[in-house]
Amino acid sequence: MLSLEYIGLFLVFIGYAFFELAWIVAALYIIDHIFYNFAIGINTYLQKIADPEDIAPTNAVGFAINHITAVFIPLVFGIIWMYNWRIPFIVAAFLSSGSLFFVQYI
Numbered sequence: 001m002l003s004l005e006y007i008g009l010f011l012v013f014i015g016y017a018f019f020e021l022a023w024i025v026a027a028l029y030i031i032d033h034i035f036y037n038f039a040i041g042i043n044t045y046l047q048k049i050a051d052p053e054d055i056a057p058t059n060a061v062g063f064a065i066n067h068i069t070a071v072f073i074p075l076v077f078g079i080i081w082m083y084n085w086r087i088p089f090i091v092a093a094f095l096s097s098g099s100l101f102f103v104q105y106i
Contacts, residue, residue: 001038001041002038002041002042002045002103002106003100003103003104004038005035005038005039005041006096006097006099006100006103007100008031008034008035008038009032009035009092009093009096009099010093010096010097010100012028012031012032012035013089013090013092013093013096014089014090014093015028016028016089017086017089017090017093018086043059045106046058046059077091
């Protein structure tokens, strides 16, 4: 499920970077949100393999990391966007491919 999510996100971000037709971008937006919901698989997998006492600290660390990136990445990518709006999507596509690589080791 996670592999499918990251493959899909890679394709969506590449699509954002190279398509400008409104209906295609709208479809990519909907697909993007569908793949975003696949992240539920991460929590489900964690709950199945982790010891119950490890779940809360693991989720807390994940929440903290997500919070830091939610503040930092929009700032950096917003600055990059001013130079070329396609670059943040291309970088996001490569980040998704990196996630796809690492998820193969779960």
